[in-house]
Amino acid sequence: MALDRYVAICSPLRYAVQMNEHTCHRLAAGSWICGSIPCVVHTSLTWDLPFCSPREMNQFFCNIEQLLQLACTDTSMNRTVLFIHGGLAAFICTALILCSYFNIIATVVRTPAEKGHRKAFSTCASHLTAVFLFYGSGLLTNLMPSSRFSAETHKLVSIFYVALTPALNPIIYSLRNLEVKRALQRVIRKIQE
Incomplete structure (x- = not known):
């Protein structure tokens, strides 16, 4: 990516x-x-x-x-x-x-265009979000000392690393889509009402 x-x-x-x-x-x-x-x-x-x-x-x-x-x-x-x-x-x-x-x-x-800056960084934001989620949860999974955290905490972090992060990737990447953003805004408004 x-x-x-x-x-x-x-x-x-x-x-x-x-x-x-x-x-x-x-x-x-x-x-x-x-x-x-x-x-x-x-x-x-x-x-x-x-x-x-x-x-x-x-x-x-x-x-x-x-x-x-x-x-x-x-x-x-x-x-x-x-x-x-x-x-x-x-x-x-x-x-x-x-x-x-x-x-x-x-x-x-x-590049001189301010709009181009925003668009370029928006293009990169989804990938960097996915990278930080993957690396962050991976580091937590592999570097958590067993003596300080319970087995249940290790299980929770490992679920985030193995299942939740890959499941969030399509959502993270689709948030750049204007239609998906509008649908998400409608859902949030309904919840708030």
């Missing part, structure tokens, strides 16, 4: 040529491959681990960190690989998003 916003704002006349179907397929395939490789690595490293009793996790989904806590053996290699993968993925994704938005901001600031 950051690349799409970058091309749409920084090269609007070349958007259709640069973000063609072939490019979109390559970007989607690259995302799937980059996301699948670490999963295969973590699964193969976890496959042969012996697990102790109880074999139950107090969670709605199987998070690799909680699965490693059930192992009866040293999982330092698994945790190192998990840390390296997570850090590398977070760094690369964050760097790409930041570079894209720094270029967008530089381009927008150079």
Whole structure:
């Protein structure tokens, strides 16, 4: 999305040529491959681990960190690989998003039209909202210390990360649509009456 916003704002006349179907397929395939490789690595490293009793996790989904806590053996290699993968993925994704938005901001600031500034930032707002929701809930899910928060709190945060954030994405992106905004305003007025 950051690349799409970058091309749409920084090269609007070349958007259709640069973000063609072939490019979109390559970007989607690259995302799937980059996301699948670490999963295969973590699964193969976890496959042969012996697990102790109880074999139950107090969670709605199987998070690799909680699965490693059930192992009866040293999982330092698994945790190192998990840390390296997570850090590398977070760094690369964050760097790409930041570079894209720094270029967008530089381009927008150079344009003289005030209306263009508002439109460009409006175009970026939905993507940045989705990014902050995803990263924020992901950080909370993975960095919450177990000792300070209850298992129920961990479950609530993980639901937000796994289910609610992806469910909110279509709503966040559709709020740019004028018809959706008007319908939402009508609903809010009805509720207030």
